[in-house]
Structure formats: structure tokens, C-alpha cells
Amino acid sequence: MVKSEMQEAGLRPGFCGARVRTITACQGCTVCQNGLIDSADLAQEFDRLYCGKDVPHKFKIGITGCHNNCLKAEENDLGIKGAVKPVWIQEKCTYCGICQEKCRHSAIRVDRDNKTLTYDEASCVNCGKCVKACPCQSWEGKAGFKVYVGGLFGNDIQTGRQAVPLVYSREDLNKIIEAVMEYFREHGKKGERLGKTLNRIGWDGLFQKLDGILKK
Ligand code: SF4
Ligand code: SF4
Ligand code: SF4
Incomplete structure (x- = not known):
């Protein structure tokens, strides 16, 4: 009864067990x-592509829209x-200093x-606040995705690690996700979360594999 009513409304149940769980x-x-x-x-795209796929243990995918991290990307198997x-356009800059005030990461x-501006890429967390704050459009921003793997939040807590540099296209993003799940199927044990697998065998093998995929 409930299932048929859900079907009529275009809804389907979520997944449990050793599968990719409902995308959040x-x-x-x-x-x-x-x-x-x-x-x-x-x-919605990930729901069509990955939800319910078999993996060695439950696999959570979470998507958070910005550095405020309301969805806590690093707590997921894949976040x-x-x-x-940010890219600075020198000719447009009036050196007002607003972007420096907005940047919480110095x-x-x-x-x-002296009309100079320096940008330290190593300190930048790619939050985009400078781009939004500049009154002169002197910062341009190319939107992309940070990908984290191996996070856990439950009986064990572990912060996921950034797996690759910024990814700019959905095509590359999907290649990365497919490769992470493939690696998990190859190396994971039944009942072992991805983060535990990576702790056991080391993280470098996965990172090298993903690096190779982006260079193709
Ligand atoms: S602040 Fe960022 S993470 Fe939070 S809901 Fe808005 S877009 Fe999503
Ligand atoms: S906010 Fe814009 S105009 Fe002001 S210093 Fe920064 S880049 Fe230059
Ligand atoms: S993107 Fe964020 S962290 Fe990077 S320079 Fe701009 S304000 Fe600072």
C-alpha cells in the first residue's frame, strides 16, 4: 500500500546494506x-548514477555547496x-583592501x-569570499568541486582527506567517483568502510590512481 502510493507519487525508497546510500x-x-x-x-545526478550500487560496505556521498560546509563533506565516505x-585582475583593482578584510585565511x-596586492595560493581555501566582496570585479572565480574521501562519523570518527586538486567539470568529477568506488571494490573487505580500508592499505595508492585519471 505505502510502496504503491510512493510509486504513484514518483518516489522510491532509500537503500541500506553494503551499497551507496541515499545521496545527501x-x-x-x-x-x-x-x-x-x-x-x-x-x-539528483548522483542519485541516478550511483545510488544503490554495490560496494563492500555502506557508502555515503554528501554534497555541500560552499566552505561553510553545512553538509560536512569531510564526514562522508565521499564528500x-x-x-x-580566485584570479586577480590587476587592471580593475583600486587597492581598497576589502578583499583582505573578507579573507579569513590571510x-x-x-x-x-604602494598599490600592491599579494595572493598566497597555499593559504587559500577557495571559499570565494574575495570574489563576492570585491566592488570592482577585480577577482574572477572559476567554480569547481573539492573531493574528499575516507570520512567517518559514527562509532568511529575520522576526517576525510582531499583526494585531488580542484575539479572543474562534472565529467571529471564523475570519473573520480567511479574510480573511488572501483578502488573500494578492489581493495575493501566486506563490512569495512572506505576510510578503514585506506587506513589499512595506505592512502597513496588511491591518490595516485586519481591523479592519473585527471592527467589523461
Ligand atoms: S551556506 Fe553553503 S553549505 Fe550551507 S546551505 Fe548554503 S551553500 Fe550549502
Ligand atoms: S576588493 Fe577588489 S578592488 Fe579592493 S583591493 Fe581587493 S581586488 Fe582590489
Ligand atoms: S577564496 Fe577565500 S581563502 Fe581564498 S583568497 Fe579568496 S577569500 Fe581568501
Whole structure:
């Protein structure tokens, strides 16, 4: 009765067991002004492509639209976080200093007197706040995805690690996800979460495999 009514409404039940579980996502850029990616649309795509696929143990995919991380990407077996690579356009800059004030990670230094701006890529977390704050469109931002693997949040807690540099296309993102699941099927033991598998065999093998995929 319940199942037939769900079917009529176009709904289907979630999955349990050793499978990719129901995809979770925050509201993303179509609803939230902070959003850098369309989390909900991405979740629908992942639902079609991955939900219910067999893997050695439960596998959670979570998508969070920006660095505020409401969906906590690093707590998932595979987490996606919206991100931006900022690029400074010197000719448009008035050296007002607003971007330096907005950057919580001290990645930007503006010297108003000498009219210089320095950007420290190593300190940048790709939150995109400088791009949104600049009144002169002197920062341009290319939106992309950060991918984390191996997170756990339950009986054991472990922070997932960023698996690859920023990924800019959904095609590359899907290649990465397919490869992570394939690696898990090859190396994971029944009943072992991805993060535990990586702790047991080491993380480098997966990272090298993903690096090779992006270079193809
Ligand atoms: S993670 Fe960012 S985009 Fe998603 S709901 Fe939170 S603030 Fe909005
Ligand atoms: S906010 Fe824009 S105009 Fe102001 S210093 Fe930064 S880049 Fe230059
Ligand atoms: S993207 Fe964020 S962390 Fe990077 S420079 Fe801009 S404000 Fe700072």
C-alpha cells in the first residue's frame, strides 16, 4: 500500500546494506546566497548514477555547496564541496583592501600606499569570499568541486582527506567517483568502510590512481 502510493507519487525508497546510500546535499546556489555550486542538481545526478550500487560496505556521498560546509563533506565516505579558484585582475583593482578584510585565511595582503596586492595560493581555501566582496570585479572565480574521501562519523570518527586538486567539470568529477568506488571494490573487505580500508592499505595508492585519471 505505502510502496504503491510512493510509486504513484514518483518516489522510491532509500537503500541500506553494503551499497551507496541515499545521496545527501545542502540546498546549494539556487536557494542559498553563499552557494558556489548547484548541490541539489548534482545530488539528483548522483542519485541516478550511483545510488544503490554495490560496494563492500555502506557508502555515503554528501554534497555541500560552499566552505561553510553545512553538509560536512569531510564526514562522508565521499564528500563534495563547492569551491572557487580566485584570479586577480590587476587592471580593475583600486587597492581598497576589502578583499583582505573578507579573507579569513590571510591569503590576501593589500598595501594601499604602494598599490600592491599579494595572493598566497597555499593559504587559500577557495571559499570565494574575495570574489563576492570585491566592488570592482577585480577577482574572477572559476567554480569547481573539492573531493574528499575516507570520512567517518559514527562509532568511529575520522576526517576525510582531499583526494585531488580542484575539479572543474562534472565529467571529471564523475570519473573520480567511479574510480573511488572501483578502488573500494578492489581493495575493501566486506563490512569495512572506505576510510578503514585506506587506513589499512595506505592512502597513496588511491591518490595516485586519481591523479592519473585527471592527467589523461
Ligand atoms: S553549505 Fe553553503 S551553500 Fe550549502 S546551505 Fe550551507 S551556506 Fe548554503
Ligand atoms: S576588493 Fe577588489 S578592488 Fe579592493 S583591493 Fe581587493 S581586488 Fe582590489
Ligand atoms: S577564496 Fe577565500 S581563502 Fe581564498 S583568497 Fe579568496 S577569500 Fe581568501
